[in-house]
Amino acid sequence: MAQPPRHDPVSIGGVVKPSFAHLPEPQTLFLERAQRFRAVAHDHDLKRYLLFLADLCEAQHRVQDGLPAAELPAADELARARAFEMPPLDRSRFTPDAACEASLNGLCSCIGLCELTPAANAALRKVRNADAATLAVTMQSVLSDSIPVDAIAEHVFVAAALQVHFARLAAQLDVKNLVAVADGACPTCGGPPASSLVVAWQGAGGARFCACALCGTLWNYIRAKCCVCGSTKSITYQEIEGGPGTIKAECCAECRTYVKVLHHQKDISLDPIADDVASLGLDLLVRETGLRRGGVNPFLIGY
Numbered sequence: 001m002a003q004p005p006r007h008d009p010v011s012i013g014g015v016v017k018p019s020f021a022h023l024p025e026p027q028t029l030f031l032e033r034a035q036r037f038r039a040v041a042h043d044h045d046l047k048r049y050l051l052f053l054a055d056l057c058e059a060q061h062r063v064q065d066g067l068p069a070a071e072l073p074a075a076d077e078l079a080r081a082r083a084f085e086m087p088p089l090d091r092s093r094f095t096p097d098a099a100c101e102a103s104l105n106g107l108c109s110c111i112g113l114c115e116l117t118p119a120a121n122a123a124l125r126k127v128r129n130a131d132a133a134t135l136a137v138t139m140q141s142v143l144s145d146s147i148p149v150d151a152i153a154e155h156v157f158v159a160a161a162l163q164v165h166f167a168r169l170a171a172q173l174d175v176k177n178l179v180a181v182a183d184g185a186c187p188t189c190g191g192p193p194a195s196s197l198v199v200a201w202q203g204a205g206g207a208r209f210c211a212c213a214l215c216g217t218l219w220n221y222i223r224a225k226c227c228v229c230g231s232t233k234s235i236t237y238q239e240i241e242g243g244p245g246t247i248k249a250e251c252c253a254e255c256r257t258y259v260k261v262l263h264h265q266k267d268i269s270l271d272p273i274a275d276d277v278a279s280l281g282l283d284l285l286v287r288e289t290g291l292r293r294g295g296v297n298p299f300l301i302g303y
């Protein structure tokens with residue numbers, strides 16, 4: 001996430017505005033995330049799990065070599081989505097194709113080469129042996145953010161494969177054609193943010209972007225506005241006392257949720273997915289006040 005955006009901020013009448021969205025670069029996204037998971041694992045209570053996620057992200061990076069092209073919807077479908085302010089890669093209408101299945105098979109092979117716990121190995125075996133109908137149901141659970149707590153490990157592998165597939169699709173879109181679809185919804189796939197970033201990019205410094213865990217899109221979203229319901233009425237911030245102040249929970253009293261805000265201006269290496277998992281302590285703190293997570297990160301289900 002340390003990389004500057006590909007698309008320059010827009011200058012309107014001499015006032016520089018951050019671009020509306022930043023599409024993922026799958027060739028670097030997962031490798032950088034793997035490095036970040038490895039860095040935050042050091043001396044962490046969740047060290048073992050964070051190192052597993054580092055291996056999984058490395059597998060997400062490696063699997064892309066040799067995958068068939070991920071095919072975008074037809075041009076007229078994309079145009080229709082834009083006209084109706086719908087996400088072009090609507091996750092709620094997704095059906096797996098050959099490239100998606102190849103991503104899952106390849107990812108299972110790559111991660112299978114790593115040293116896994118017996119539980120992770122058993123889950124991986126289940127995914128590899130699952131029939132198409134079972135996999136379709138598993139994918140649906142990931143895409144609808146309804147991962148069952150008794151089968152989290154299987155869903156983590158499938159979620160990782162879907163992240164690769166959706167990031168490869170999203171990278172082919174024209175960022176200029178993306179439009180805001182709703183408060184708290186990714187303009188590419190329609191999903192909720194995992195967390196949000198206040199960036200330090202040149203020309204866009206201080207702007208906040210929501211981060212999608214599925215397709216990797218970042219979209220501009222004003223600060224001090226709830227990323228779930230859009231309310232600006234009762235926003236407060238919580239953080240771990242005595243901490244570095246790099247990650248805060250933006251809490252909304254209207255819808256009783258919170259979404260984390262990661263501050264690149266204080267630490268450029270923060271990653272919206274890896275640091276979301278590594279800052280679990282903040283979730284535990286905020287949940288004591290009765291708020292629930294608004295961000296959705298498949299690697300944090302069950303905690």
Ligand SMILES: [Zn+2]
Nearest residue numbers: 186189212215
């Ligand atoms: Zn998305």
Ligand SMILES: [Zn+2]
Nearest residue numbers: 226229252255
């Ligand atoms: Zn809210």
